[in-house]
Amino acid sequence: MNAADLLPLLxxxxxxxxxxxxxxxxxxxxxxxxxxxxxxxxxxxxFMAMSVIQIVRxxxxxLWLFIIFFGLGMGVMPISPFNAAxxxxxxxxxxxxxxxxxxxxxxxxxxxxxxxxxxxxxxxSTFRDIVAPQAFRVALPSAASYLIGLMKExxxxxxxxxxxxxxxxxxxxxxxxxGLEVFALVGLFYVLLSLPISWLSRVADGYLxxxxxx
Amino acid sequence: xxxxILCLPDDDWQxxxxxxxxxxxxxxxxxxxxxxxxxxxxHTVLDGIxxxxxxxxxxxxxxxxxxGKSTLLRCINYLEPPDGGTITIGSMTIDxxxxxxxxxxxxxxxxxxxxxxxxxxxxxxxxxxxxxxAQERVLGRGRAEAEERSMQLLKRVGLADKxxxxxxxxxxGQQQRIAIARSLALDPEIMLFDEPTxxxxxxxxxxxxxxxxxxxxxxxxMIVVTHEMGFAENVSDTVMxxxxxxxxxxxxxxxxxxxxxxERTKRFLRAVHDR
Numbered sequence: 505m506n507a508a509d510l511l512p513l514l515x516x517x518x519x520x521x522x523x524x525x526x527x528x529x530x531x532x533x534x535x536x537x538x539x540x541x542x543x544x545x546x547x548x549x550x551f552m553a554m555s556v557i558q559i560v561r562x563x564x565x566x567l568w569l570f571i572i573f574f575g576l577g578m579g580v581m582p583i584s585p586f587n588a589a590x591x592x593x594x595x596x597x598x599x600x601x602x603x604x605x606x607x608x609x610x611x612x613x614x615x616x617x618x619x620x621x622x623x624x625x626x627x628x629s630t631f632r633d634i635v636a637p638q639a640f641r642v643a644l645p646s647a648a649s650y651l652i653g654l655m656k657e658x659x660x661x662x663x664x665x666x667x668x669x670x671x672x673x674x675x676x677x678x679x680x681x682x683g684l685e686v687f688a689l690v691g692l693f694y695v696l697l698s699l700p701i702s703w704l705s706r707v708a709d710g711y712l713x714x715x716x717x718x
Numbered sequence: 719x720x721x722x723i724l725c726l727p728d729d730d731w732q733x734x735x736x737x738x739x740x741x742x743x744x745x746x747x748x749x750x751x752x753x754x755x756x757x758x759x760x761h762t763v764l765d766g767i768x769x770x771x772x773x774x775x776x777x778x779x780x781x782x783x784x785x786g787k788s789t790l791l792r793c794i795n796y797l798e799p800p801d802g803g804t805i806t807i808g809s810m811t812i813d814x815x816x817x818x819x820x821x822x823x824x825x826x827x828x829x830x831x832x833x834x835x836x837x838x839x840x841x842x843x844x845x846x847x848x849x850x851x852a853q854e855r856v857l858g859r860g861r862a863e864a865e866e867r868s869m870q871l872l873k874r875v876g877l878a879d880k881x882x883x884x885x886x887x888x889x890x891g892q893q894q895r896i897a898i899a900r901s902l903a904l905d906p907e908i909m910l911f912d913e914p915t916x917x918x919x920x921x922x923x924x925x926x927x928x929x930x931x932x933x934x935x936x937x938x939x940m941i942v943v944t945h946e947m948g949f950a951e952n953v954s955d956t957v958m959x960x961x962x963x964x965x966x967x968x969x970x971x972x973x974x975x976x977x978x979x980x981e982r983t984k985r986f987l988r989a990v991h992d993r
Contacts, residue, residue: 615838618797618834618929619787619838619840623852623856624824624827624852625852625856627857629855633855634840638841643841704939712842715842
Protein backbone atom coordinates (compact mmCIF):
# COMPACT_ATOMS: atom_id res chain seq x y z
CA MET A 505 0.00 0.00 0.00
CA ASN A 506 1.32 3.44 -0.83
CA ALA A 507 0.28 7.03 -0.19
CA ALA A 508 -1.82 7.12 -3.36
CA ASP A 509 -3.93 4.28 -1.97
CA LEU A 510 -4.84 6.48 0.92
CA LEU A 511 -6.57 9.04 -1.29
CA PRO A 512 -9.73 7.02 -1.93
CA LEU A 513 -9.89 6.23 1.78
CA LEU A 514 -9.67 9.93 2.60
CA UNK A 515 -12.39 10.67 0.04
CA UNK A 516 -14.47 7.95 1.66
CA UNK A 517 -13.78 9.53 5.03
CA UNK A 518 -15.26 12.86 3.88
CA UNK A 519 -18.43 11.06 2.73
CA UNK A 520 -18.67 9.27 6.06
CA UNK A 521 -18.33 12.56 7.90
CA UNK A 522 -20.87 14.26 5.61
CA UNK A 523 -23.35 11.41 5.98
CA UNK A 524 -22.93 11.24 9.77
CA UNK A 525 -23.22 15.00 10.25
CA UNK A 526 -26.13 15.33 7.81
CA UNK A 527 -28.13 12.43 9.24
CA UNK A 528 -27.48 13.58 12.81
CA UNK A 529 -28.55 17.13 11.93
CA UNK A 530 -31.76 15.88 10.29
CA UNK A 531 -32.42 13.63 13.27
CA UNK A 532 -31.69 16.36 15.82
CA UNK A 533 -34.11 18.73 14.09
CA UNK A 534 -36.88 16.23 13.26
CA UNK A 535 -36.59 14.72 16.72
CA UNK A 536 -38.05 17.90 18.24
CA UNK A 537 -41.48 17.82 16.54
CA UNK A 538 -41.52 14.06 17.05
CA UNK A 539 -40.94 14.63 20.77
CA UNK A 540 -43.65 17.32 20.82
CA UNK A 541 -46.09 14.90 19.19
CA UNK A 542 -45.02 12.16 21.59
CA UNK A 543 -45.88 14.43 24.55
CA UNK A 544 -48.98 15.95 22.97
CA UNK A 545 -52.24 16.17 24.86
CA UNK A 546 -53.99 14.72 21.80
CA UNK A 547 -53.92 10.95 22.00
CA UNK A 548 -54.02 10.59 18.22
CA UNK A 549 -50.80 12.61 17.83
CA UNK A 550 -49.19 10.66 20.67
CA PHE A 551 -50.22 7.38 19.09
CA MET A 552 -48.93 8.42 15.66
CA ALA A 553 -45.58 9.58 17.04
CA MET A 554 -45.23 6.42 19.09
CA SER A 555 -46.01 4.28 16.05
CA VAL A 556 -43.52 6.13 13.85
CA ILE A 557 -40.78 5.81 16.47
CA GLN A 558 -41.52 2.14 17.04
CA ILE A 559 -41.64 1.23 13.35
CA VAL A 560 -38.56 3.24 12.39
CA ARG A 561 -36.51 1.73 15.19
CA UNK A 562 -37.72 -1.84 14.65
CA UNK A 563 -36.74 -2.09 10.99
CA UNK A 564 -33.01 -2.66 10.34
CA UNK A 565 -31.19 0.35 8.83
CA UNK A 566 -30.12 -1.62 5.78
CA LEU A 567 -33.75 -2.39 5.00
CA TRP A 568 -34.69 1.29 5.29
CA LEU A 569 -31.98 2.17 2.81
CA PHE A 570 -33.22 -0.53 0.41
CA ILE A 571 -36.82 0.67 0.79
CA ILE A 572 -35.82 4.25 0.02
CA PHE A 573 -33.21 3.62 -2.65
CA PHE A 574 -34.62 0.59 -4.47
CA GLY A 575 -38.25 1.17 -3.55
CA LEU A 576 -38.88 4.91 -3.72
CA GLY A 577 -35.81 5.57 -5.87
CA MET A 578 -36.69 3.14 -8.62
CA GLY A 579 -40.43 3.63 -8.67
CA VAL A 580 -41.60 6.92 -7.16
CA MET A 581 -38.82 9.51 -7.33
CA PRO A 582 -35.26 9.20 -8.56
CA ILE A 583 -32.84 9.61 -5.68
CA SER A 584 -29.06 9.45 -5.45
CA PRO A 585 -27.45 6.83 -3.19
CA PHE A 586 -26.11 9.54 -0.88
CA ASN A 587 -29.51 11.26 -0.52
CA ALA A 588 -31.23 7.92 0.03
CA ALA A 589 -28.75 7.09 2.80
CA UNK A 590 -29.09 10.58 4.25
CA UNK A 591 -32.88 10.26 4.29
CA UNK A 592 -32.89 6.77 5.79
CA UNK A 593 -30.28 7.41 8.47
CA UNK A 594 -31.79 10.84 9.20
CA UNK A 595 -35.16 9.20 9.80
CA UNK A 596 -33.65 6.58 12.10
CA UNK A 597 -31.70 9.28 13.94
CA UNK A 598 -34.89 11.31 14.40
CA UNK A 599 -36.69 8.37 16.03
CA UNK A 600 -33.75 7.59 18.30
CA UNK A 601 -33.06 11.19 19.25
CA UNK A 602 -36.76 11.81 19.95
CA UNK A 603 -36.54 9.01 22.52
CA UNK A 604 -33.33 10.43 23.98
CA UNK A 605 -35.01 13.86 24.20
CA UNK A 606 -38.07 12.29 25.79
CA UNK A 607 -36.00 10.66 28.51
CA UNK A 608 -34.16 13.93 29.14
CA UNK A 609 -37.37 15.97 29.36
CA UNK A 610 -38.93 13.37 31.67
CA UNK A 611 -35.96 13.74 34.01
CA UNK A 612 -36.70 17.43 34.62
CA UNK A 613 -38.10 17.79 38.13
CA UNK A 614 -41.82 18.58 38.15
CA UNK A 615 -41.08 21.57 40.38
CA UNK A 616 -39.45 23.26 37.41
CA UNK A 617 -42.66 23.00 35.39
CA UNK A 618 -44.67 24.24 38.36
CA UNK A 619 -42.38 27.21 38.95
CA UNK A 620 -42.61 28.11 35.25
CA UNK A 621 -46.40 27.81 35.37
CA UNK A 622 -46.65 29.89 38.55
CA UNK A 623 -44.57 32.59 36.85
CA UNK A 624 -46.93 32.42 33.85
CA UNK A 625 -44.03 31.80 31.50
CA UNK A 626 -46.21 30.13 28.86
CA UNK A 627 -45.50 26.96 26.92
CA UNK A 628 -42.89 28.36 24.55
CA SER A 629 -40.83 30.16 27.17
CA THR A 630 -41.09 27.18 29.54
CA PHE A 631 -39.69 24.97 26.80
CA ARG A 632 -37.03 27.35 25.50
CA ASP A 633 -35.83 28.89 28.77
CA ILE A 634 -36.41 26.21 31.37
CA VAL A 635 -36.84 22.72 29.96
CA ALA A 636 -34.68 22.64 26.82
CA PRO A 637 -31.43 23.88 28.43
CA GLN A 638 -31.73 21.44 31.32
CA ALA A 639 -32.82 18.57 29.08
CA PHE A 640 -29.94 19.36 26.70
CA ARG A 641 -27.42 18.70 29.44
CA VAL A 642 -29.11 15.44 30.38
CA ALA A 643 -29.39 14.32 26.74
CA LEU A 644 -25.83 15.25 25.79
CA PRO A 645 -23.96 12.06 26.81
CA SER A 646 -26.63 9.79 25.29
CA ALA A 647 -26.78 11.89 22.11
CA ALA A 648 -22.97 11.76 21.80
CA SER A 649 -23.02 7.97 22.21
CA TYR A 650 -25.71 7.79 19.59
CA LEU A 651 -23.67 10.00 17.24
CA ILE A 652 -20.75 7.57 17.47
CA GLY A 653 -23.15 4.69 16.83
CA LEU A 654 -24.60 6.56 13.86
CA MET A 655 -21.13 7.15 12.43
CA LYS A 656 -20.50 3.41 12.45
CA GLU A 657 -23.95 2.79 11.02
CA UNK A 658 -23.16 4.92 7.95
CA UNK A 659 -21.11 1.94 6.71
CA UNK A 660 -24.43 0.40 5.71
CA UNK A 661 -24.68 3.06 2.99
CA UNK A 662 -21.95 1.18 1.11
CA UNK A 663 -24.61 -1.43 0.23
CA UNK A 664 -26.42 1.07 -2.00
CA UNK A 665 -23.21 2.41 -3.51
CA UNK A 666 -22.31 5.43 -1.38
CA UNK A 667 -18.54 5.72 -1.68
CA UNK A 668 -17.97 6.21 2.04
CA UNK A 669 -15.14 4.83 4.14
CA UNK A 670 -16.19 1.17 4.32
CA UNK A 671 -17.03 1.14 0.62
CA UNK A 672 -13.64 2.57 -0.29
CA UNK A 673 -11.91 0.15 2.04
CA UNK A 674 -13.64 -2.75 0.38
CA UNK A 675 -12.65 -1.49 -3.08
CA UNK A 676 -9.06 -0.98 -2.01
CA UNK A 677 -8.78 -4.39 -0.40
CA UNK A 678 -9.99 -6.01 -3.61
CA UNK A 679 -7.46 -4.03 -5.63
CA UNK A 680 -4.49 -4.64 -3.37
CA UNK A 681 -5.38 -8.01 -1.83
CA UNK A 682 -4.19 -6.58 1.49
CA GLY A 683 -7.44 -6.82 3.37
CA LEU A 684 -5.96 -6.92 6.85
CA GLU A 685 -3.98 -3.68 6.50
CA VAL A 686 -6.71 -1.90 4.58
CA PHE A 687 -9.51 -2.75 6.98
CA ALA A 688 -7.29 -2.09 9.99
CA LEU A 689 -6.65 1.36 8.54
CA VAL A 690 -10.37 1.87 7.92
CA GLY A 691 -11.02 0.83 11.52
CA LEU A 692 -8.40 3.32 12.71
CA PHE A 693 -10.16 6.09 10.79
CA TYR A 694 -13.44 5.23 12.54
CA VAL A 695 -11.67 5.33 15.90
CA LEU A 696 -10.08 8.68 15.04
CA LEU A 697 -13.48 10.06 14.06
CA SER A 698 -15.06 8.96 17.33
CA LEU A 699 -12.38 10.54 19.52
CA PRO A 700 -13.30 14.21 18.99
CA ILE A 701 -16.98 13.39 19.49
CA SER A 702 -16.27 11.73 22.85
CA TRP A 703 -13.91 14.51 23.85
CA LEU A 704 -16.30 17.31 22.91
CA SER A 705 -19.15 15.57 24.70
CA ARG A 706 -17.10 15.22 27.89
CA VAL A 707 -15.90 18.83 27.77
CA ALA A 708 -19.43 20.18 27.16
CA ASP A 709 -20.91 17.95 29.83
CA GLY A 710 -18.21 18.93 32.32
CA TYR A 711 -18.74 22.61 31.59
CA LEU A 712 -22.52 22.45 31.92
CA UNK A 713 -22.33 20.26 35.03
CA UNK A 714 -19.88 22.60 36.73
CA UNK A 715 -22.38 25.44 36.46
CA UNK A 716 -25.10 23.63 38.34
CA UNK A 717 -23.06 21.54 40.76
CA UNK A 718 -21.51 22.62 43.98
CA UNK B 719 -52.38 45.52 60.09
CA UNK B 720 -55.38 44.80 62.15
CA UNK B 721 -56.58 41.42 63.19
CA UNK B 722 -60.17 41.74 62.09
CA ILE B 723 -62.35 38.71 62.41
CA LEU B 724 -63.23 37.72 58.90
CA CYS B 725 -65.32 34.75 59.70
CA LEU B 726 -66.51 34.14 63.18
CA PRO B 727 -66.37 30.58 64.43
CA ASP B 728 -69.60 29.25 63.07
CA ASP B 729 -69.58 25.51 62.91
CA ASP B 730 -71.80 25.15 59.88
CA TRP B 731 -69.79 27.11 57.40
CA GLN B 732 -66.45 26.22 58.87
CA UNK B 733 -67.17 22.65 57.94
CA UNK B 734 -67.60 23.60 54.31
CA UNK B 735 -71.23 24.59 54.75
CA UNK B 736 -73.19 27.44 53.27
CA UNK B 737 -71.39 30.52 54.46
CA UNK B 738 -72.21 32.87 51.54
CA UNK B 739 -75.93 32.40 52.03
CA UNK B 740 -75.78 32.57 55.79
CA UNK B 741 -73.60 35.57 56.24
CA UNK B 742 -72.64 38.11 53.62
CA UNK B 743 -68.92 38.02 52.91
CA UNK B 744 -66.99 41.20 53.51
CA UNK B 745 -67.16 43.46 50.49
CA UNK B 746 -63.47 44.34 50.45
CA UNK B 747 -62.22 40.80 49.92
CA UNK B 748 -59.32 40.59 47.49
CA UNK B 749 -59.59 36.81 47.30
CA UNK B 750 -62.92 35.07 47.53
CA UNK B 751 -63.30 31.32 47.23
CA UNK B 752 -66.78 29.90 46.99
CA UNK B 753 -67.53 26.21 47.48
CA UNK B 754 -64.12 25.27 46.12
CA UNK B 755 -63.76 21.53 45.79
CA UNK B 756 -61.13 19.08 44.66
CA UNK B 757 -61.21 15.31 44.39
CA UNK B 758 -58.61 12.70 43.52
CA UNK B 759 -60.74 9.84 42.31
CA UNK B 760 -63.16 9.08 45.12
CA HIS B 761 -61.01 10.90 47.69
CA THR B 762 -62.24 14.39 48.55
CA VAL B 763 -59.32 16.72 49.22
CA LEU B 764 -61.24 19.99 49.38
CA ASP B 765 -64.88 19.85 50.32
CA GLY B 766 -66.59 23.09 49.36
CA ILE B 767 -64.20 25.65 50.82
CA UNK B 768 -65.53 29.19 51.31
CA UNK B 769 -62.91 31.77 52.14
CA UNK B 770 -62.45 35.53 52.00
CA UNK B 771 -59.07 37.20 52.31
CA UNK B 772 -58.90 40.98 52.50
CA UNK B 773 -56.32 43.11 50.77
CA UNK B 774 -53.25 43.36 53.00
CA UNK B 775 -54.28 40.45 55.17
CA UNK B 776 -51.82 37.73 56.16
CA UNK B 777 -53.58 34.40 56.52
CA UNK B 778 -51.77 31.40 57.98
CA UNK B 779 -53.20 27.99 57.20
CA UNK B 780 -52.24 25.27 59.64
CA UNK B 781 -53.41 21.74 60.16
CA UNK B 782 -52.35 18.11 60.01
CA UNK B 783 -50.77 16.52 56.93
CA UNK B 784 -53.29 15.55 54.29
CA UNK B 785 -55.79 18.15 55.46
CA GLY B 786 -55.84 19.87 52.05
CA LYS B 787 -53.83 22.99 52.98
CA SER B 788 -51.33 22.76 50.15
CA THR B 789 -53.98 21.65 47.67
CA LEU B 790 -56.07 24.70 48.57
CA LEU B 791 -53.09 26.95 47.93
CA ARG B 792 -52.30 25.24 44.65
CA CYS B 793 -55.92 25.50 43.55
CA ILE B 794 -55.89 29.26 44.10
CA ASN B 795 -53.34 29.75 41.31
CA TYR B 796 -54.59 26.76 39.34
CA LEU B 797 -51.49 24.62 39.65
CA GLU B 798 -54.16 22.11 40.66
CA PRO B 799 -57.37 22.88 38.79
CA PRO B 800 -60.26 22.66 41.24
CA ASP B 801 -63.26 20.51 40.33
CA GLY B 802 -65.91 22.93 41.43
CA GLY B 803 -66.57 26.35 42.91
CA THR B 804 -65.26 29.78 42.01
CA ILE B 805 -62.11 31.76 42.63
CA THR B 806 -62.45 35.54 42.62
CA ILE B 807 -59.38 37.73 42.66
CA GLY B 808 -60.44 41.37 42.72
CA SER B 809 -62.89 41.76 39.86
CA MET B 810 -61.86 38.56 38.09
CA THR B 811 -63.81 35.38 38.72
CA ILE B 812 -62.86 31.94 37.50
CA ASP B 813 -65.51 29.27 37.54
CA UNK B 814 -64.00 25.81 37.97
CA UNK B 815 -67.03 24.21 36.37
CA UNK B 816 -66.11 25.49 32.92
CA UNK B 817 -62.84 25.33 30.95
CA UNK B 818 -60.43 28.12 31.82
CA UNK B 819 -59.14 30.26 28.97
CA UNK B 820 -55.40 30.80 28.71
CA UNK B 821 -55.89 34.56 29.17
CA UNK B 822 -57.82 33.99 32.40
CA UNK B 823 -55.14 31.68 33.73
CA UNK B 824 -52.51 34.20 32.77
CA UNK B 825 -54.41 37.01 34.48
CA UNK B 826 -54.72 34.91 37.63
CA UNK B 827 -51.07 33.93 37.79
CA UNK B 828 -49.79 37.44 37.17
CA UNK B 829 -51.71 38.63 40.20
CA UNK B 830 -50.76 35.70 42.42
CA UNK B 831 -47.13 34.84 43.22
CA UNK B 832 -46.16 31.45 44.58
CA UNK B 833 -43.29 30.28 46.75
CA UNK B 834 -42.71 26.52 46.99
CA UNK B 835 -41.43 24.31 49.77
CA UNK B 836 -38.58 23.07 47.56
CA UNK B 837 -37.74 26.55 46.17
CA UNK B 838 -37.83 25.35 42.53
CA UNK B 839 -35.23 27.84 41.36
CA UNK B 840 -33.96 27.30 37.82
CA UNK B 841 -30.56 25.64 38.44
CA UNK B 842 -29.09 26.47 35.03
CA UNK B 843 -29.50 30.22 35.44
CA UNK B 844 -27.71 32.73 37.61
CA UNK B 845 -29.57 34.14 40.57
CA UNK B 846 -30.07 37.41 38.68
CA UNK B 847 -31.46 35.60 35.64
CA UNK B 848 -33.82 33.61 37.86
CA UNK B 849 -35.35 36.88 39.03
CA UNK B 850 -35.22 38.66 35.66
CA UNK B 851 -36.50 36.03 33.25
CA ALA B 852 -40.23 36.25 33.91
CA GLN B 853 -40.11 40.04 33.92
CA GLU B 854 -38.82 39.94 30.35
CA ARG B 855 -41.01 37.10 29.12
CA VAL B 856 -44.23 37.95 30.94
CA LEU B 857 -44.14 41.70 31.58
CA GLY B 858 -42.15 42.55 28.45
CA ARG B 859 -39.52 44.53 30.34
CA GLY B 860 -36.18 45.13 28.66
CA ARG B 861 -33.20 43.26 30.03
CA ALA B 862 -31.63 46.34 31.65
CA GLU B 863 -34.88 47.34 33.34
CA ALA B 864 -35.56 43.78 34.48
CA GLU B 865 -32.07 43.43 35.91
CA GLU B 866 -32.31 46.74 37.71
CA ARG B 867 -35.58 45.67 39.30
CA SER B 868 -34.08 42.26 40.10
CA MET B 869 -31.13 43.87 41.88
CA GLN B 870 -33.53 45.98 43.94
CA LEU B 871 -35.40 42.86 44.98
CA LEU B 872 -32.23 40.90 45.69
CA LYS B 873 -31.07 43.79 47.90
CA ARG B 874 -34.42 43.68 49.65
CA VAL B 875 -33.96 40.00 50.52
CA GLY B 876 -30.31 40.66 51.39
CA LEU B 877 -28.75 38.74 48.50
CA ALA B 878 -27.47 41.33 46.04
CA ASP B 879 -23.97 39.83 46.39
CA LYS B 880 -25.26 36.48 45.07
CA UNK B 881 -26.57 37.91 41.78
CA UNK B 882 -23.95 36.30 39.56
CA UNK B 883 -23.86 32.98 41.40
CA UNK B 884 -25.81 29.90 40.43
CA UNK B 885 -28.51 28.74 42.86
CA UNK B 886 -26.61 25.62 43.87
CA UNK B 887 -23.94 27.87 45.42
CA UNK B 888 -26.53 29.30 47.81
CA UNK B 889 -27.80 27.85 51.07
CA UNK B 890 -31.40 26.64 51.33
CA GLY B 891 -32.43 29.81 53.14
CA GLN B 892 -30.80 31.95 50.48
CA GLN B 893 -32.46 29.94 47.73
CA GLN B 894 -35.86 30.46 49.31
CA ARG B 895 -35.23 34.20 49.61
CA ILE B 896 -34.27 34.26 45.93
CA ALA B 897 -37.49 32.40 45.15
CA ILE B 898 -39.41 35.09 47.03
CA ALA B 899 -37.61 37.81 45.05
CA ARG B 900 -38.36 35.94 41.81
CA SER B 901 -42.03 35.85 42.67
CA LEU B 902 -42.13 39.50 43.72
CA ALA B 903 -40.53 40.50 40.43
CA LEU B 904 -43.89 40.16 38.69
CA ASP B 905 -45.43 42.67 41.11
CA PRO B 906 -48.13 40.30 42.36
CA GLU B 907 -50.99 41.51 44.53
CA ILE B 908 -51.08 38.26 46.47
CA MET B 909 -48.30 35.93 47.59
CA LEU B 910 -48.89 32.26 48.32
CA PHE B 911 -46.34 30.40 50.44
CA ASP B 912 -46.47 26.62 50.52
CA GLU B 913 -44.56 25.53 53.63
CA PRO B 914 -41.67 27.85 52.76
CA THR B 915 -39.47 26.81 55.68
CA UNK B 916 -40.26 23.09 55.90
CA UNK B 917 -37.20 22.07 53.88
CA UNK B 918 -34.88 24.27 55.96
CA UNK B 919 -33.16 23.80 59.29
CA UNK B 920 -34.42 26.16 62.00
CA UNK B 921 -31.68 28.77 61.59
CA UNK B 922 -32.06 29.03 57.82
CA UNK B 923 -35.81 29.09 58.28
CA UNK B 924 -35.46 32.19 60.43
CA UNK B 925 -33.93 34.26 57.63
CA UNK B 926 -36.81 33.31 55.34
CA UNK B 927 -39.36 34.15 58.01
CA UNK B 928 -37.68 37.53 58.50
CA UNK B 929 -38.16 38.31 54.80
CA UNK B 930 -41.78 37.18 55.00
CA UNK B 931 -42.37 39.30 58.06
CA UNK B 932 -40.92 42.33 56.26
CA UNK B 933 -43.16 41.59 53.28
CA UNK B 934 -46.20 41.36 55.56
CA UNK B 935 -45.33 44.74 57.04
CA UNK B 936 -45.41 46.33 53.59
CA UNK B 937 -49.06 45.33 53.31
CA UNK B 938 -48.73 42.41 50.93
CA UNK B 939 -51.70 40.06 50.94
CA MET B 940 -50.30 36.68 51.90
CA ILE B 941 -51.60 33.15 52.37
CA VAL B 942 -49.06 30.99 54.13
CA VAL B 943 -49.35 27.24 54.62
CA THR B 944 -47.01 26.68 57.52
CA HIS B 945 -45.97 24.60 60.48
CA GLU B 946 -44.27 27.67 62.01
CA MET B 947 -46.59 28.36 64.90
CA GLY B 948 -44.64 31.47 65.93
CA PHE B 949 -45.20 32.99 62.50
CA ALA B 950 -48.87 32.01 62.56
CA GLU B 951 -49.40 33.65 65.93
CA ASN B 952 -47.20 36.70 65.69
CA VAL B 953 -47.04 37.73 62.03
CA SER B 954 -50.29 36.60 60.50
CA ASP B 955 -53.53 38.46 61.08
CA THR B 956 -55.69 35.41 60.72
CA VAL B 957 -55.17 31.73 61.33
CA MET B 958 -57.20 29.03 59.68
CA UNK B 959 -57.09 25.38 60.72
CA UNK B 960 -57.90 22.75 58.14
CA UNK B 961 -58.62 19.05 58.54
CA UNK B 962 -60.00 16.50 56.09
CA UNK B 963 -60.62 19.07 53.37
CA UNK B 964 -62.68 21.36 55.64
CA UNK B 965 -62.03 24.60 57.45
CA UNK B 966 -62.23 23.66 61.12
CA UNK B 967 -61.80 27.10 62.57
CA UNK B 968 -60.71 30.54 61.45
CA UNK B 969 -60.21 33.82 63.25
CA UNK B 970 -57.72 36.36 64.60
CA UNK B 971 -54.38 34.67 64.99
CA UNK B 972 -53.82 35.18 68.72
CA UNK B 973 -57.37 34.19 69.53
CA UNK B 974 -57.14 30.95 67.57
CA UNK B 975 -53.66 30.06 68.73
CA UNK B 976 -54.32 30.79 72.43
CA UNK B 977 -57.97 30.05 72.82
CA UNK B 978 -59.22 27.69 70.10
CA UNK B 979 -62.88 26.78 70.22
CA UNK B 980 -62.98 23.58 68.22
CA GLU B 981 -61.86 20.26 69.67
CA ARG B 982 -59.95 19.40 66.47
CA THR B 983 -57.97 22.63 66.70
CA LYS B 984 -57.18 22.03 70.36
CA ARG B 985 -55.95 18.53 69.57
CA PHE B 986 -53.75 19.73 66.74
CA LEU B 987 -52.22 22.59 68.71
CA ARG B 988 -51.67 20.32 71.70
CA ALA B 989 -49.77 17.91 69.47
CA VAL B 990 -47.65 20.76 68.10
CA HIS B 991 -46.82 22.07 71.56
CA ASP B 992 -46.08 18.60 72.95
CA ARG B 993 -43.39 17.95 70.32
